[in-house]
Amino acid sequence: MHGTFAAPDACPALVLNADYRPLSYYPLSLWSWQDAIKAVFLDRVNIVSSYETLVRSPTFEMQLPSVVSLKSYVKPTRFPAFTxxxxxxxxxxxxxxxxxxxxxxxxxxxxxxxxxxxxxxxxxxxxxxxxxxxxxxxxxxxAMFPMQAPFRPTVGDLHKNGRAFPPNYLHESWQDYLYWDSELEP
Structure with a gap:
């Protein structure tokens, strides 16, 4: 196994549900490299893709996960918190x-x-x-009326809007999982 030694803090893991959809789109469901490795060792996730960046201990070496999927499906909530x-x-x-x-x-x-x-x-x-x-x-x-009547959004409404405001950093290994359900252009 070979790899680079970039700063691990620059290597968050995209977290997918067991159906390979992100747990949330905005804010994007990301874990720190430490949380991703802990979940791997606790056998709670599958590693889908990895960075070239390695972490080492005296007896262990591992590429940092860039995409992980939960082994157990987490049912998403229908309505988001009012924040x-x-x-x-x-x-x-x-x-x-x-x-x-x-x-x-x-x-x-x-x-x-x-x-x-x-x-x-x-x-x-x-x-x-x-x-x-x-x-x-x-x-x-x-004489001031909102352009859109206020309404209680679903998580899907927020995911749809969130896609218009992508995070500043998207690793190439995440692309296949973030927009797979977007409409394809003809």
């Missing part, structure tokens, strides 16, 4: 009032002061200027 990041992802990191992509925050369509709740169905991504402009007014009083 700021997931909200921004649902709304494609775009202000729902003016399409800006800077200074993002969120806005309660029906203001909290008017009984609006902090839920998927009442919160949208907004830039700071639009959020300030709308303030505590109802949409019709502010």
């Amino acid at each position: 700021r990041f997931n909200l921004f992802l649902r709304d494609r990191f775009t202000c729902q009032y003016c399409s800006a992509r800077l200074e993002l925050t969120f806005d309660h369509v029906i203001p909290r002061s008017r009984g609006g709740q902090t839920t998927w169905e009442n919160v949208v991504t907004a830039c700071a200027p639009c959020n300030l402009k709308k303030g505590g007014k109802m949409p019709e009083h502010a």
Whole structure:
């Protein structure tokens, strides 16, 4: 076995479910090299692909896994957690009032002061200027209506949106597993 000795921290492993789909697309399901090796030794994963980078101990040598698949299928949740990041992802990191992509925050369509709740169905991504402009007014009083009505997304909705914002680093061994269910171009 031969290989290089690049920094192991630059070698995360893509984690696939037992059906060879990523556990999540965005944020991408990645494990540190230490977690990947631990899972290999605990016999929880299969190594699908490896880096050329080696790790060694006095009695052991191994190429770092670049892609691993779980041996047991993990049933994905249908609905994602309501977090700021997931909200921004649902709304494609775009202000729902003016399409800006800077200074993002969120806005309660029906203001909290008017009984609006902090839920998927009442919160949208907004830039700071639009959020300030709308303030505590109802949409019709502010003449500001979201481009897309707020809704509770599925994990599939977020995966679809996440594909438009790929991570900064994609190892070539991951390509076959990230977009295998994307529509092919004619």
